[in-house]
Amino acid sequence: MTERVALVTGGGRGIGREICLALARDERKVAVADLREPEAAETVALITAAGGTAIAVAMDVTSSDSVQQGILQVVDELGPIEVLVNCAGWDELKPFLSTDEDFWDRIIEINYKGVLRTVHACLPSMIEQGFGRIVNIGSDAGRVGSSLEAVYSGCKGGVIAFTKTIAREVARKGITANTVCPGPTQTPLIDEIVSASSSGDKVIGAMANAVPMKRLGQPSEVASAVAYFASEPAGFITGQTLSVSGGLTMA
Numbered sequence: 001m002t003e004r005v006a007l008v009t010g011g012g013r014g015i016g017r018e019i020c021l022a023l024a025r026d027e028r029k030v031a032v033a034d035l036r037e038p039e040a041a042e043t044v045a046l047i048t049a050a051g052g053t054a055i056a057v058a059m060d061v062t063s064s065d066s067v068q069q070g071i072l073q074v075v076d077e078l079g080p081i082e083v084l085v086n087c088a089g090w091d092e093l094k095p096f097l098s099t100d101e102d103f104w105d106r107i108i109e110i111n112y113k114g115v116l117r118t119v120h121a122c123l124p125s126m127i128e129q130g131f132g133r134i135v136n137i138g139s140d141a142g143r144v145g146s147s148l149e150a151v152y153s154g155c156k157g158g159v160i161a162f163t164k165t166i167a168r169e170v171a172r173k174g175i176t177a178n179t180v181c182p183g184p185t186q187t188p189l190i191d192e193i194v195s196a197s198s199s200g201d202k203v204i205g206a207m208a209n210a211v212p213m214k215r216l217g218q219p220s221e222v223a224s225a226v227a228y229f230a231s232e233p234a235g236f237i238t239g240q241t242l243s244v245s246g247g248l249t250m251a
């Protein structure tokens with residue numbers, strides 16, 4: 001694989017960390033962007049210990065300034081960004097009628113507008129270089145809905161539609177854009193969701209039970225799909241939505 005520069009948001013832990021490791025194994029130079037700076041530094045340490053190249057980037061995807069600053073750092077230290085993976089995300093389980101507008105805004109800023117910000121900032125140089133791979137992390141919640149995740153599901157559905165539209169707009173520029181949708185996956189976020197909700201255990205148990213393979217996914221299983229979409233051989237695949245969810249969503 002060519003030594004290209006990849007930016008991964010949410011690369012500090014969970015699925016994002018495994019994506020960073022997978023891209024580094026494919027010889028990408030990886031910018032690990034995250035709010036959680038110590039965790040991002042740990043991901044970098046794992047990559048460099050394995051002989052790869054990576055830098056940690058402090059980035060809050062809810063702030064355009066922070067995204068711009070982070071991208072300037074990446075370009076300065078590693079070069080133009082050719083692979084962009086949007087993995088930063090967050091949710092809390094609540095019935096829709098128990099949520100308020102502050103909660104909606106928080107969910108939308110991270111899960112939807114965070115993706116718009118990085119794509120808006122990275123696309124011009126991808127167009128200039130005539131090469132780009134954008135992989136956005138959606139969710140099966142955005143394909144089939146998920147009880148107690150109404151606004152989050154709306155954002156992830158939006159990410160899927162946004163990705164398809166970008167794929168169309170840049171199809172002749174050497175750039176692909178695809179969405180990978182995890183199902184319930186064993187990550188720190190899932191652990192936090194379970195402990196924050198009185199019925200968290202029940203909900204996650206029900207989610208796993210709904211999966212034909214009867215188990216949660218592993219972050220590395222999501223990462224391998226992302227690495228494929230980010231690869232050179234995937235250059236004729238764009239605007240696609242791929243679930244990595246043990247058969248939870250079949251479409």
Ligand SMILES: NC(=O)c1ccc[n+]([C@@H]2O[C@H](COP(=O)([O-])OP(=O)(O)OC[C@H]3O[C@@H](n4cnc5c(N)ncnc54)[C@H](O)[C@@H]3O)[C@@H](O)[C@H]2O)c1
Nearest residue numbers: 010012013014015035060061088089139184185187188189
């Ligand atoms: N775990 C699941 O079951 C599951 C299922 C479907 C989709 N997803 C999606 O997968 C992605 C990764 O989830 P995860 O389970 O690994 O979560 P996680 O919380 O374990 O990791 C997410 C990372 O994103 C970072 N992040 C959060 N807000 C940020 C912000 N504003 N700016 C920069 N970084 C920020 C966090 O610090 C964290 O390191 C998310 O987009 C999530 O919606 C997860």
